[in-house]
Amino acid sequence: xxxxxxxxxxxxxxxxxxxxxxxxxxxxxxxxxxxxxxxxxxxxxxxxxxxxxxxxxxxxxxxxxxxxxxxxxxxxxxxxxxxxxxxxxxxxxxxxxxxxxxxxxxxxxxxxxxxxxxxxxxxxxxxxxxxxxxxxxxxxxxxxxxxxxxxxxxxxxxxxxxxxxxxxxxxxxxxxxxxxxxxxxxxxxxxxxxxxxxxxxxx
Amino acid sequence: xxxxxxxxxxxxxxxxxxxxxxxxxxxxxxxxxxxxxxxxxxxxxxxxxxxxxxxxxxxxxxxxxxxxxxxxxxxxxxxxxxxxxxxxxxxxxxxxxxxxxxxxxxxxxxxxxxxxxxxxxxxxxxxxxxxxxxxxxxxxxxxxxxxxxxxxxxxxxxxxxxxxxxxxxxxxxxxxxxxxxxxxxxxxxxxxxxxxxxxxxxxxxxxxxxxxxxxxxxxxxxxxxxxxxxxxxxxxxxxxxxxxxxxxxxxxxxxxxxxxxxxxxxxxxxxxxxxxxxxxxxxxxxxxxxxxxxxxxxxxxxxxxxxxxxxxxxx
Numbered sequence: 001x002x003x004x005x006x007x008x009x010x011x012x013x014x015x016x017x018x019x020x021x022x023x024x025x026x027x028x029x030x031x032x033x034x035x036x037x038x039x040x041x042x043x044x045x046x047x048x049x050x051x052x053x054x055x056x057x058x059x060x061x062x063x064x065x066x067x068x069x070x071x072x073x074x075x076x077x078x079x080x081x082x083x084x085x086x087x088x089x090x091x092x093x094x095x096x097x098x099x100x101x102x103x104x105x106x107x108x109x110x111x112x113x114x115x116x117x118x119x120x121x122x123x124x125x126x127x128x129x130x131x132x133x134x135x136x137x138x139x140x141x142x143x144x145x146x147x148x149x150x151x152x153x154x155x156x157x158x159x160x161x162x163x164x165x166x167x168x169x170x171x172x173x174x175x176x177x178x179x180x181x182x183x184x185x186x187x188x189x190x191x192x193x194x195x196x197x198x199x200x201x202x203x
Numbered sequence: 204x205x206x207x208x209x210x211x212x213x214x215x216x217x218x219x220x221x222x223x224x225x226x227x228x229x230x231x232x233x234x235x236x237x238x239x240x241x242x243x244x245x246x247x248x249x250x251x252x253x254x255x256x257x258x259x260x261x262x263x264x265x266x267x268x269x270x271x272x273x274x275x276x277x278x279x280x281x282x283x284x285x286x287x288x289x290x291x292x293x294x295x296x297x298x299x300x301x302x303x304x305x306x307x308x309x310x311x312x313x314x315x316x317x318x319x320x321x322x323x324x325x326x327x328x329x330x331x332x333x334x335x336x337x338x339x340x341x342x343x344x345x346x347x348x349x350x351x352x353x354x355x356x357x358x359x360x361x362x363x364x365x366x367x368x369x370x371x372x373x374x375x376x377x378x379x380x381x382x383x384x385x386x387x388x389x390x391x392x393x394x395x396x397x398x399x400x401x402x403x404x405x406x407x408x409x410x411x412x413x414x415x416x417x418x419x420x421x422x423x424x425x426x427x428x429x430x431x432x433x434x435x436x437x438x439x440x441x442x443x444x445x446x447x448x449x450x451x452x453x454x455x456x457x458x459x460x461x462x463x464x465x466x467x468x469x470x471x472x473x474x475x476x477x478x479x480x481x482x483x484x485x486x487x488x489x490x491x492x493x494x495x496x497x498x499x500x501x502x503x504x505x506x507x508x509x510x511x512x513x514x515x516x517x518x
Contacts, residue, residue, distance in 0.1 A: 089239060092251040092281075097515045098314075102213035105235060106511075108242035142248040 037170030
């Protein structure tokens with residue numbers, strides 16, 4: 001069984017250092033396409049949430065936090081009320097603690113409280129097995145009981161392992177099991193925005 | 204959010220035996236992790252499932268209330284199952300060796316063993332023989348790593364950084380595992396350290412570690428950013444080392460008069476339990492410069508971080 005994080009590994013900082021140069025193949029999304037996808041997500045959030053004031057965008061570090069910030073900016077630039085954002089780190093709530101040989105850095109979670117009567121939208125970069133989303137829901141519940149929890153992601157690459165679906169998708173990107181999604185965001189990685197689909201290297 | 208420098212480090216140790224073997228990056232990693240666990244203490248539900256299904260044995264061969272309680276609460280907040288064993292209750296009193304006792308704990312599927320022991324090196328002895336995670340909760344006069352980590356955390360929290368600060372450690376250095384662990388940690392993070400106390404308890408040999416040694420507290424206090432007062436360990440003390448309580452207070456106690464020498468923002472720390480009126484004046488211990496209770500609260504976050512990291516990797 002492969003967890004989402006294993007296949008997401010190449011987008012962590014450690015691997016940045018190993019392969020900082022962009023792959024030779026052209027990206028499946030460039031900066032403009034990413035921007036369009038996020039605008040679509042922002043419009044859908046506005047459409048489905050008449051009470052935008054009760055919406056909280058909770059990003060999963062590191063890229064989910066950046067994506068949540070961008071979506072909030074877009075919504076505000078459309079003349080809507082400022083949207084509250086937060087950070088939800090799922091490390092302590094994952095189902096594979098004790099099963100990995102090394103642990104990454106945990107960040108403090110930060111949500112505007114109280115959550116009662118709020119709609120918390122979990123924001124992630126690449127939606128994959130659903131295990132991170134499950135852990136995020138668990139983490140959110142330890143802060144309180146929101147009216148509802150929804151999910152937004154820049155990319156949905158499929159291969160769900162839990163009965164969870166995304167509410168807002170920037171782009172559906174069908175992938176094979178041996179492929180991984182490589183995402184770079186300017187403010188997080190110091191490289192121009194782009195998404196690639198790359199063959200997984202044999203370890 | 205921009206990635207922090209050094210954020211590519213990943214935790215790979217199953218044991219925490221001492222500060223001496225940790226790198227500055229690893230120490231900072233633990234402090235950052237403790238930040239996240241301190242936040243858990245502000246949640247409506249102060250418990251996370253990280254160590255669900257793991258069994259932690261709190262094995263205190265030497266008496267301790269605050270450290271063992273802190274570890275127990277930390278483990279419970281991480282959803283581990285906790286068993287407390289004290290020296291009196293263990294078969295050590297029946298002549299069983301430490302190794303045999305440990306083997307029994309392991310055969311009972313203890314995933315994490317928190318060990319307090321009067322012999323230096325006891326945690327390492329176990330770590331080399333058992334697959335369980337071993338956390339040193341104080342071994343003889345060797346190390347007390349979680350105490351140093353919570354002291355570093357408290358300093359960083361209040362001062363923003365540890366590097367460049369002048370930290371003065373006062374008292375019973377010779378017998379103090381707290382002092383040793385603190386010295387290693389402070390130097391690795393770039394602080395300047397001065398040890399102060401009677402020459403019998405603070406011998407010049409400590410200078411080899413890279414710290415300054417002084418026997419004149421009044422000359423040192425004015426430049427201190429942090430004063431860490433160690434408890435006089437009556438139970439370890441031999442008469443010939445110690446000048447007597449009255450003379451100790453006169454020469455090294457932090458009295459109200461002496462505290463006037465301190466910078467207004469100098470932190471006063473004490474690992475506890477306090478001998479009020481000996482190492483420190485009672486009012487000063489409860490005063491505005493004292494961070495003694497912060498140390499206790501931060502100790503919980505540090506121990507959650509250490510248990511999560513060492514107990515959370517597969518072995």
